[in-house]
Amino acid sequence: MDNVYVIGVGMNRFGKYLDGSVRGMAKEAVDLVLKDAGLGKNDIQAAYVSNTFWGMFSNQHSIRGEVMLWDIPMRGIPIVNCENACAGASTALHLGYTAIKAGMYDVVLALGSEKITHENKALSLSAYATCMDVENFARHIEMFQEVSRQINFKVPEGETPPGAGRSIFMDAYAMGARWHMNKYGSTKRQLAVICSKNHFHGSLNPNAQFQEPMTVDEVMNAKPVTYPLTVPMCAPVGDGAAAAILCSEKYLKKLNGARPVKILASVLGSGSGRDLDGEDIGERLSKQAYEIAGVGPNDLSLAELHDATAYGELHQYEAMGFCAPGEGGPLAESGATTLGGRIPVNTSGGLECRGHPIGASGLAQIVEVVTQLRGEAGKRQVEGARIGLTENGGGNLGVEEASMTIHIFEKV
Secondary structure (H helix, E strand, C coil), X not given: CCCEEEEEEEECCCECCCCCCHHHHHHHHHHHHHHHHCCCHHHCCEEEEECCCHHHHHXXXXXXXXXXXXXXXXXXXXXXXXXXXXXXXXXXXXXXXXXXXXXXXXXXXXXXXXCCCCCCHHHHHHXXXXXXXXXXXXXXXXXXXXXXXXXXXXCCCCCCCCCCCCCHHHHHHHHHHHHHHHHHCCCHHHHHHHHHHHHHHHCCCCCCCCCCCCCHHHHHCCCEEECCEEHHHECCCCEEEEEEEEEEHHHHCCCCCCCCEEEEEXXXXXXXXXXXXXXXXXXXXXXXXXXXXXXXXXHCCEEECCCCEHHHHHHHHHHCCCCCCCCHHHHHHXXXXXXXXXXXXXXXXXXXXXXCCCCCHHHHHHHHHHHHHCCCCHHHCCCCCCEEEEEEEECCECCECCEEEEEEEXXX
C-alpha cells in the first residue's frame, strides 16, 4: 500500500467570532490549505468534514459538510460528515488517510469548522454536555460523585469554592487531577507550570486565541473554576476552522515544489469502560501507534496533546510514555516540555491558548506539527524537528475519553 502524505495545511486564528459563521470560516481554511498545497479545488477527489455543534446552534444537521463546501464551490465529490466530539477533525484526517491507503483516492481534504460563541453563553456551555451519554447523564454525575468520595481528597484551606458558568468537562478533569494528586502527590503549582508554558508558546503563535504570556503565580491566583483548576488552566470557548490535504505517494511524485510530511501512523479508538487505575485509552492507542510507526516516545521531536485543561496535558505525558506514571508534574517543572527542552509539548499554545473550537481542534494540532516538521514555525520552531505526534481526545464515557486519535508524522 502507498504511503500517505500531508501536502497542505491551513487554519484561521481561533477566537470568539460572534458574527462569524461555520461556512465562512470553512471557506477561509479551504482557501488557505489549497494555496499551501499549490492545488485547485477541482484537484480534490473526496472530503471528510468535521463539525459538532452547528446543528444544536443553528439547526443545520445531516449534511453539514456538503453545505460548508457548496459555496466554495466544491461539489460532485464524495463528502463524508464526521462527528466525534473534540476528536472529530482528527477523525476526518484518519478517514482520509484510510481511504488513500485503501486505494480509493489519491488526494483528499480533511476539514473542521466550528462556531461555539453565542449570545446565549449558557447555551454555549450546555453544548459540551452533549459529548457525554445524554440519556444516562444523571448516572454519569452519580459516578463522578462516587469516584470523588472514593478519592477522599480534602481541598486545601483557603481555596475558593468552584466558580459558576463552567462545562461539565471541567469537573471531570478536576476529578482526575485530584485523583492524581492523591495518588502521586502532584500539585496545583505543577499544573500552573504547564499552563504558563503554554501561554509562552501561544505568545509566539500568530494563530493562537491567547497571545499574552502568564507567569506561574498569575495562573495560580487566577479565578477558580473547580479545584485545582483556575480559568487559564482550562481551554476557552472559541470558534475557528482548520484543514489539511493528504495524498498518495503516486500523486506526490507528480507534484513540483511540494513540502510533504509523511504520516507514519494513524490510530482511532474508543473508551473501554476501565476504572481509574486501569489502562488508559491513551496508553493503549499510543502503544499501537508507536508499533505501526516503528518509533518510540524517545524518538519524538515534539507533540501536540489534548490539553482541554492543564491536567489533561499532564495526564497525557504519562499516557504517551514521555515519563513514568506519577512523573508528569516533575517532567513539566524540569522544562523538558518547553521549547528547547527534551520533548516540547503544545508549541502552538495548546487548547488552553491556541483555542479549542471543538470540531476543528484536532486538525489545528496537525497544522502545528506539519508546520514544525517543515521548519516553518518561526519563533517557536523546534530545532531539528524530525518526528511529531498528535493526541486528540473526544467526549467522555466513564472515567476516560469516549474516542481518541493518535497520529505520528515524519519529516521527509
